[in-house]
Amino acid sequence: MITLKEAMSKSKEELAEIRDELFKKAKESGLNAYIGFETHGEGVPILIKDNIQVHGWSITGGSNILQGYIAPYNATVIENMLKNGFAPAGRANMDEFAMGSTTETSFYGPTLNPHDTSRVPGGSSGGSAAAVAGGEAIAALGSDTGGSIRQPAAYCGVVGFKPTYGRVSRFGLAAYASSLDQIGPITQNVEDAAILYDAIKGHDSKDSTSYEFENEPIYGNIDADRKLTIAVIDNYIEVASEDVKKAHDEAIKALEEAGHTIIHKNMSNTKYDIATYYIVATAEAATNLARYDGVRYGRRCENPKNLEDLYFRSRSEGFGEEVKRRILLGNFVLSSGYYDAYYLKAQKVRHLIRDEFKKIFAEADLILSPVAPSVAPKLGELQDPLEMYKSDMYTIAINLAGLPAISLPINKNSDGMPVGLQLIADAFEEKKLFDGASSLERAVAYSK
Ligand code: GLN
Numbered sequence: 001m002i003t004l005k006e007a008m009s010k011s012k013e014e015l016a017e018i019r020d021e022l023f024k025k026a027k028e029s030g031l032n033a034y035i036g037f038e039t040h041g042e043g044v045p046i047l048i049k050d051n052i053q054v055h056g057w058s059i060t061g062g063s064n065i066l067q068g069y070i071a072p073y074n075a076t077v078i079e080n081m082l083k084n085g086f087a088p089a090g091r092a093n094m095d096e097f098a099m100g101s102t103t104e105t106s107f108y109g110p111t112l113n114p115h116d117t118s119r120v121p122g123g124s125s126g127g128s129a130a131a132v133a134g135g136e137a138i139a140a141l142g143s144d145t146g147g148s149i150r151q152p153a154a155y156c157g158v159v160g161f162k163p164t165y166g167r168v169s170r171f172g173l174a175a176y177a178s179s180l181d182q183i184g185p186i187t188q189n190v191e192d193a194a195i196l197y198d199a200i201k202g203h204d205s206k207d208s209t210s211y212e213f214e215n216e217p218i219y220g221n222i223d224a225d226r227k228l229t230i231a232v233i234d235n236y237i238e239v240a241s242e243d244v245k246k247a248h249d250e251a252i253k254a255l256e257e258a259g260h261t262i263i264h265k266n267m268s269n270t271k272y273d274i275a276t277y278y279i280v281a282t283a284e285a286a287t288n289l290a291r292y293d294g295v296r297y298g299r300r301c302e303n304p305k306n307l308e309d310l311y312f313r314s315r316s317e318g319f320g321e322e323v324k325r326r327i328l329l330g331n332f333v334l335s336s337g338y339y340d341a342y343y344l345k346a347q348k349v350r351h352l353i354r355d356e357f358k359k360i361f362a363e364a365d366l367i368l369s370p371v372a373p374s375v376a377p378k379l380g381e382l383q384d385p386l387e388m389y390k391s392d393m394y395t396i397a398i399n400l401a402g403l404p405a406i407s408l409p410i411n412k413n414s415d416g417m418p419v420g421l422q423l424i425a426d427a428f429e430e431k432k433l434f435d436g437a438s439s440l441e442r443a444v445a446y447s448k
Contacts, residue, residue, distance in 0.1 A: 001135040004192035007044045008085065018138070019045040019089050026090070026136040031117070033131035035062075035108045036091035041082050045089030046196070047131050047140035051098055052183065053172035054078050054088045060298070061174045062094040062106040062124075065318025069298035075172020076207065077141065077183050077200040084199035092140055093127030096320045097289065098148055098176045100124050101388050102377070105322045110379060113156060115417055119376040122152030128186045129156040139187040139196055143173055145180045146277055147371070147395025150407035153186050154420025155376035157409040157448060159437075160186045161193045164427045165402035166211040168197075169204035177284035178209075180277075180399040190408060190437045194218040197430070211428075218431055224438035229261045230423075231364035236267065236394065241374040247410040247419040251368060254443035260436075265360050265367075270393040272349055277396040278389055279333050279346035285323075286330025292318065325385060354401040361426040366436045368423055370394045371407045375417035394422070404430050406437045409446040418446075 002010075002018065010018065022045060026034045035050060038057045048054055051061045053071040055078075060066035078088055095105040103126025104110045111126045113119040114134035121130035125142030129152035132140050142149040144162035153160025161184045168183045175181060185196035198217045204210045237248050252262055294300040294314025301317055304310035319327070333342035360367060371394055382388040398405045405424040412418050423440065425433035 001188065002138060003188055004044065004139045004195050007138050008195070012042050015044055016042065022136055022138070023090065026131065029134060029136060030112070031114060031130050031134050031136065032093055032109055032111045033127040033134065033136055034090045035093045035127065038091060039087065039089050041087045043082070043085045043087035045138060046081060046086050047090045047092050047128055047137035048088045049125050049128050049140070049142050050091045050094050051143060051174040052077060052141060057091065059091070059174070060107070061098070062096045062108065063318065063320070063323070064107045064299060065292050065314070066298035073172065076169035076204045078172065080200045080202065086196070086199055090137070092125065092131060095124035095126070096323050097174065097285070098124040098143055098145055099285065099322050099326055101147070101151060101391050102382055103127060103152070104379065105320055107320065113376050115157060116376070116415070119378050119417070120155070122155035122376060124148040125186060126152045129153050129158055129160065132156070132158045132186050132188060139185060139192055141183055141200070142186050143181055143183050144399065145176045146281060146392050146399050149184045149186060150371050150395055150405060150422055153407045154371035154409070155418070157418030157420070157446070158186055158188060159190055159193050159406065159408050160184070161197060161406045162398065162404060163197060163201065163430065164404040166209050167404070167428070167430070168201050169207040169210050171204055171206040175288040177281040178288065179284060180281060190406070190434065190441045191219065191222065193406065194222060194434050213428065218434050221431065222438050223435045224442055226435045226439070227259045227261070228365040228432070228436050229263060229363065230255055230436065231263050231265045231360050231367045233267050233367065233369055234264050236270070236369055239373065240370050243375055243413040243419050244370045244373060247421060248368070248370060251410050251421050251440060251444060255368070255440060258439050258443045260439070263364055267356055268353070270397070273353060273397040273400065274389055274393055276346045276349045276353065277392070277400060278329070279342050280350065280400070282326045282330035283334050283343055284330070286327045286334065289323070289327055294318070322385070350400045353397050357401045357403060357426070365432055366423045366425050368421060371420045371422045375413055375419055398424055403427055404433050406433055408437055408441055410444050411446060
C-alpha cells in the first residue's frame with residue numbers, strides 16, 4: 001500500500017483513482033471501518049473520524065442522536081489539511097461520542113480488526129486504525145481523549161500520535177472532554193505521522209486553548225540518530241500480559257543497541273489515573289452533551305407531547321447505553337454534595353500526576369510504556385464497563401497531563417496479533433518524540 005509520503009508526489013488524477021480503489025476495497029472488505037464515502041476537494045485522500053466537522057458532510061459522532069445533522073463548516077484541522085494538499089475522503093467508524101475502547105459502542109455496529117476479524121480494532125478511533133491497517137486508507141485522523149488514537153493503533157499494528165494539548169485546534173471537533181481531547185494522525189509509519197501532524201497543527205484563534213508557538217515542521221527534520229535517555233516504568237510493566245512484557249523487553253534491547261540510555265522509574269498505581277480520568281472525563285462529557293436536546297442538532301423524537309417530553313425522549317432514544325452511563329456519572333460527580341469529594345479531588349490528583357511526569361522528565365528525554373495491557377480483545381469480551389475502563393490504564397494519564405505520545409508497532413504475538421508500545425515526551429517536545437520514535441521504529445523493524 002502506498003505511503004502518505006509517496007502519495008504526495010502523485011497527480012490529482014492518480015489520487016482520485018487511488019481514492020476510488022480504497023473506497024471499493026472498504027466497501028467489499030466487511031471490516032466496517034468506513035461509515036460514509038463522502039469526499040471534499042482534491043488531494044491526498046485522508047479518512048476522517050466521524051466527530052470532525054467537514055462542511056456539507058453528515059457528521060454523527062457514531063451516534064443515533066446526530067442522524068440527519070449536516071456539518072455547516074470545516075473544522076480547523078480540515079481547513080489546514082486542504083491548504084496543504086490533503087482531501088478528506090470518507091468517515092471513519094468510532095465509539096459513540098468517542099466513549100469506549102473497542103468501537104463496539106458505535107450506532108453503526110462494530111469495526112473488525114484486520115489482523116483477526118473475531119477481535120476488536122480498539123477504540124474509540126477504531127475505524128481510522130482498522131482502515132489504515134487493512135489497506136483501506138493511506139492515513140486517517142482520529143481523536144484521543146484517553147488513548148483513542150494510540151490504543152487502536154497498537155491493536156491494529158499502525159502508528160498513532162497524540163499531540164501536546166493545545167498543539168492542534170479542537171475547533172470543529174465534537175467535544176467529549178474538552179480539557180483532554182486532541183486530534184491526531186493514524187498512519188502506516190512514523191514519518192507519515194509527522195507529515196500529517198505538520199499539516200494540521202498550529203495556533204487557531206477559534207480555539208482558546210490553542211497555543212501560540214513556533215510552527216517548525218517535524219517532517220524533514222527528524223533525527224533518528226539522536227541519542228536519548230529513555231525512562232521505563234517498572235511497576236507499569238509488572239501488571240501487563242506476557243505478550244506486552246516481551247515486546248517491552250525487545251524494545252528496550254533495541255533502544256540500547258541503538259545507543260540510547262535506559263533508566264528505571266516507578267509511578268503511582270494506575271488505579272488513581274483511572275479514577276481521576278473517569279471523573280474528569282464524565283463531568284466534562286455530561287456538560288458537553290447537554291447541547292444535544294433534540295432541538296438544535298440532528299435527530300428529534302416523533303410527536304413530542306410538550307417540550308419536556310421532546311428533551312426526554314430525544315435524548316433517551318438518541319443516546320446509547322455507554323453514553324447514558326457517562327452522563328449519569330458526570331452529573332453525579334458534579335452535583336452539590338459530591339462535587340468536593342469527587343470532582344475537586346480529581347482535579348488535585350490530576351496535578352499530582354502532572355508533577356510526577358515532570359519529575360521523570362527532569363532526568364529523561366522520553367518515557368517508554370505499554371499502550372494497553374494486552375493485544376486486541378475478542379469482540380464482546382469486554383462486557384463489564386469497569387473492565388473496559390481498566391484497559392485504559394496506560395494511556396489516560398498522558399491526557400490528564402496534556403503530554404504528547406506516539407504509539408508504534410513493536411512485534412506480533414504467537415497468534416499474529418500486533419503489540420504496540422508508546423513513547424511519551426514532555427509538553428511541546430514533539431520534535432524529540434519523533435526523533436526517538438523514528439529510532440525505535442528503525443531498531444525493531446516491525447514487519448506487517
Ligand atoms: N477509552 C477511553 C474512554 O472511553 C478513551 C476514549 C478516547 O480517548 N476518546 O473514555
